[in-house]
Amino acid sequence: MAEMIVHPEKIPDTRKLEALCPFGAIQVAEGRVSISAACRMCKLCVKNGPPGAFELVSETRAGVDKSAWRGIAVYIDQTEGEIHPVSLELVGKARELAQKIGHPVYALLAGASLKGQAELLRHYGVDRVYLYEHPQLAHFRIEPYTAVFEDFIKRCRPSVVLVGGTAIGRSLAPRTAARFRTGLTADCTCLDIQRNTDLDQIRPAFGGNIMAHIRTPHHRPQFATVRYKIFSAPERLGAPRGEVLAIAPEEAMLASRIETLATHRKEPVKNIEDADVLVVAGLGMQRRENLEWLKRLAEHLGGMVAGTRPVIEAGWLEPRRQIGLSGRTVKPKLLITCGVSGSIQFVAGMGGSERIMAINIDPNAPIFKVAHTALVGDVCEIIPSLLKKIETGV
């Protein structure tokens, strides 16, 4: 078992020792050094502490036979036959990963009457589409969908499973990953693969301005979820390839303890993910009323207004307009931030924008590190003045 061990004889000075641990797990009491349950085994104390003072003791685990798990699989997220674009983005990424290690690309498509959609996937380079059709799979239900997912994995034994970070994916991926007692890395912003088929997963972590590089070295399959618009949509191939394998789900797989009493269709709304231009409000806008300026500006630019988490939490905009890790990921042609400081959670949701113009009064604001154009000034002066120029044509 893994354990962090302290060698007190190698600690010349216990002062400043506690500061080594970002999680406050190193405790010094009456000259005795101990490690509390706050330890995340990040090994920073091993790296930065007195030489030999801290040691991570761990047994080497018997690894899984990685050669028995082949292929990059993608869960195709569909609602009433409409494939979510994130799934095609993931098919594109799966192709890229599969080519590096010479593996096939598999897709899981579950629902009712999806033959046309299965054919479509062949045009995006899926080698084999596993098609599970049944009227009882028409709508997403967690238990049958997990059972189908389990069956799919047992049949094709993929090394990697990619799932879109949609409302459905964020419920289905963890449930299925837990069924296989394997690892799942959420909201990856970058994916690559090693020759030994270990998936390199990068995501923002620890709630700070930090990225973590994560691997699942001893378990298969390796689950990862990715948000919409993190990767680019793939080109449609000239001629279809691969095959469609239709599987009739067994009765037992369709059982569910959850009963759907009613389904209401929501009014279709335009989402910030689909806007070409976004004007983004941060707390630097100072007052809710000042967002009226941004709405006018967005209208002139043919775009939409979005906001940071603090702005949404203040109730200045509705939650579906939130950009960032706990909101939406956007990739517009132009994004103008207004009084946004630029936390990593926010940047994770907009860093892929084609052109980023940031307005902030603080020349050291982190947003300027990702902005193509940094406007150092008071947003509450610049925007009204800009509107005057646009609206009076001066």
Add this chain to the structure above:
Amino acid sequence: MKIIVCIKQVPGTTQVDIDEKTGVLKRDGVESKVNPYDLYALETALRLKELCPGATTVALTMGPPQAEQSLREALMMGIDEVVLVSDRRFGGADVLATSHTLSQAILSLGEAGLILCGQQTTDGDTAQVGPEIAEFLHIPHATNVTAIPEFTGASLTAQVDLPTTEETIRMPLPCLISVNKGIHTPRLPSFRLKKATRARKVTVLTLDDLPDKDPAHYGLNGSPTQVVRIFPPEHHVTRETWEGTGEELADRLCRHLRKEKFLN
């Protein structure tokens, strides 16, 4: 029957920095608080208890001894019992090991009717622990729950918000739900309850108290995912800075937007 709320203590701010040379996280003066999304789950538990007299509300957290503070806040909101799952052997747990540990704690508490989670946390944002706990316990779950119009000792009816539809579903107990922000406005901690619960002991569970005592299933050992390294995010290289008065910057911005055809 117990209504169990899983909560997490998170850093009070997201402004955490990394020293690029040493790779050390700088968290100076960072306060901790209850994950804001969990407050909605705590409030939901308190409301549901009113519908089901005889139910006991329990707040459960896994973390270092300092996480007791978040449980104290739950008591101040009116939660009946609080449980801290804490053991050095839980250190380094990823989503799978955390979910396993919490599900084991829930089993050891017994009589779980409903398990409530917040939609996600502000420090991890993964929203995965709820569904994984449900899988470990072999019970149904629903995420994105916006309302619970009916709750009996045997089942509950929940409103679920999906991208294009809103569904009303019924689930038998025991089950797990993750509630959306906005389901009920969380009440503020009460000073009266603060005084009344000051002497209340927090139940602490260690690995030895859990049904599964195999240390290989917990902490770093029980975690399939491993952090290879942490590093500061990369930034764009080419960028330009504009300075000047508000008027000057507005003028330059206006000309730029016209030139790039974003404005007519």
